[in-house]
Amino acid sequence: MNIIVVKNEAEVVEKLKQEIEQRSEEALKTRGVFRLGLSGGSLVSYLSSALESIKSSDLDKWQFFFCDERFVPDTDGDSTYGVYKTALIPKTTLKEKQFVWIDLSGSVENCAEDYEKKILKEFSMEKASVPRFDLLLLGMGPDGHTCSLFPGHALLEEHHKLIASIDDSPKPPPKRITMTLPLINNASCCIFAMCGEGKADMVKRVFVDKESLPAGMVKPTNGDLLCILDEAAGKYVK
Numbered sequence: 001m002n003i004i005v006v007k008n009e010a011e012v013v014e015k016l017k018q019e020i021e022q023r024s025e026e027a028l029k030t031r032g033v034f035r036l037g038l039s040g041g042s043l044v045s046y047l048s049s050a051l052e053s054i055k056s057s058d059l060d061k062w063q064f065f066f067c068d069e070r071f072v073p074d075t076d077g078d079s080t081y082g083v084y085k086t087a088l089i090p091k092t093t094l095k096e097k098q099f100v101w102i103d104l105s106g107s108v109e110n111c112a113e114d115y116e117k118k119i120l121k122e123f124s125m126e127k128a129s130v131p132r133f134d135l136l137l138l139g140m141g142p143d144g145h146t147c148s149l150f151p152g153h154a155l156l157e158e159h160h161k162l163i164a165s166i167d168d169s170p171k172p173p174p175k176r177i178t179m180t181l182p183l184i185n186n187a188s189c190c191i192f193a194m195c196g197e198g199k200a201d202m203v204k205r206v207f208v209d210k211e212s213l214p215a216g217m218v219k220p221t222n223g224d225l226l227c228i229l230d231e232a233a234g235k236y237v238k
């Protein structure tokens with residue numbers, strides 16, 4: 001775990017941009033495609049600002065997936081994809097077709113199964129194999145949740161599904177799909193980006209005191225783990 005504390009949100013965005021650019025170059029060099037997973041919440045604005053200033057001609061070789069998504073239409077204010085469609089895509093040369101989104105036509109369980117199939121297809125992999133994302137961008141909630149993996153929830157014990165559904169999320173809306181720990185921890189790199197005093201206590205509990213909370217269970221088996229914080233969020237980090 002590499003905890004990076006910088007001065008303020010602008011520097012968090014700049015550091016995030018540098019990491020994303022570096023990882024994209026590596027991925028494009030070796031695989032010709034850069035696959036990253038997105039989270040909702042405040043990360044949307046950090047990433048939108050970071051990508052706005054990336055002028056790479058290879059942005060069209062980037063593929064975006066969702067670390068978790070709310071089971072609502074993309075026109076709904078709660079839709080993470082919906083927010084990226086308005087906050088990110090218009091600011092960049094990115095196209096909607098670069099975003100691998102969910103299918104809402106069935107139940108939330110069907111949606112999770114379908115999204116797992118979509119991911120395996122994009123990675124041209126068979127069932128039972130675990131895709132390796134180049135980068136997962138994560139946030140952490142005030143209870144230590146990340147993606148839609150909440151403290152004490154049975155999904156933390158999920159060892160087979162790569163994408164699981166939840167219909168009792170403590171954070172509204174209740175129905176969501178989420179990457180599970182086996183998929184998250186197979187990534188080449190996971191980055192938490194967080195700002196503000198409101199995060200400081202949980203940052204200390206999870207990343208300093210190592211309490212067993214969902215965000216603390218993000219431990220890439222053979223990958224990097226970074227936590228980029230502003231001074232307020234990192235005030236208890238030595």
Ligand SMILES: O=C(O)[C@H](O)[C@@H](O)[C@H](O)[C@H](O)COP(=O)(O)O
Pocket residue numbers: 039040041042043068069070080138139140141142145146147148171
């Ligand atoms: O869709 C979601 O709700 C997120 O993926 C969730 O896991 C988020 O990352 C945290 O709740 C942190 O959100 P904030 O950064 O807004 O505090």
